[in-house]
Amino acid sequence: MAPPAAMLAARGCLHWPQVASAAAIAALRSSCTTASKPGQRYACSSAFVTDALHVMQDIASACCEGARPVRAVLFDKTPGSNWFVPWHQDRTIAVQQRVELEGFGPWSVKDGMTHVEPPFAIMARMVTLRLHLDDCGPGNAPLHVAFGSHHSRVAADDAGRIAAGSEQMACVAQAGDVWAYATPIVHRSDRAVAPSRRRVLQVDFSPDQLAGGLAWLA
Known part of the structure; x- marks a missing residue:
């Protein structure tokens, strides 16, 4: 079998079943707060994320040498918060903070946090891990991905066309599973047709230090 990094580079996603024990998942469920919006950001140094990284870091390192966490978001989809x-x-x-550098832009502010579109090479070296705290079957809005769509920058109005021309997969999971993705992979999330609690901790990892005075918010 090819190394995880090579498999991820080729397909854009990999599945690790039952990485976290039932006890570890129960502890993470009890320590996370109910998200007040579709995505609740956590500091990578928070106790919740630090505990989750005990499960996730080895996978991130296998997929991307030198990977370190740079962003963590809890997605908490419920019958009352069922987005598309x-x-x-x-x-x-x-x-x-904002630092004007060639190749970085446009800039935006989301929930009070500064975001920027970096050169694609930075995105291409990143890996995103999603740790499932609840079961996520076909009816509970699993992430859908378009294989091979992570190799180049895709314009916002072109993503649907790229996905339509690609092999697609619904990333179903059980609580304790981890899915790894090449961060730029084209993806979507449907509304659940049989909605129940669906908590997923998503952590982005990068091997890069930002240059020119820029620093990851983390």
């Missing part, structure tokens, strides 16, 4: 996100490619990173 169309096909898209993640294109921005969160940084501590």
Whole structure:
């Protein structure tokens, strides 16, 4: 079998079943707060994320040498908060402050945090891990991905066309599973048709230090 990094580079996603024990998942469930919006950001140094990294860091390192966590978001989809996100490619990173550098932009502020679109090479070296705290079957809005769509920058209005021309997969999971993704992979999230609690901790990892005075928000 090929090394995880090579498999991830080729397909754009990998599945690690039952990485976290039932006890570890129960502890993480009890320590996370109910998200007040579709995505609740956590500091990578928070106790919740630090505990989760005991499960996730080895996988991140296997997929990306030198990977360290740079952003963590809890997605908490419930019957009362059942959103839809169309096909898209993640294109921005969160940084501590705005510094004008060639190749970085446009800039935006989301929930009071500064974001910027970096050169694609930075995104291409990143890996995103999603640790499932609840079961996520076909009816509970698993992430859908378009294989091989992570090799180049995709315009926002072109993501649907790229996905339609690609092999697709619904990333179903059980509590304790981890899915790893090349961060730029084109993906979507449907509304659940049989909604129940679906908590997923998503952590972005990068091997890069930002240059020119830029620093990851982390």
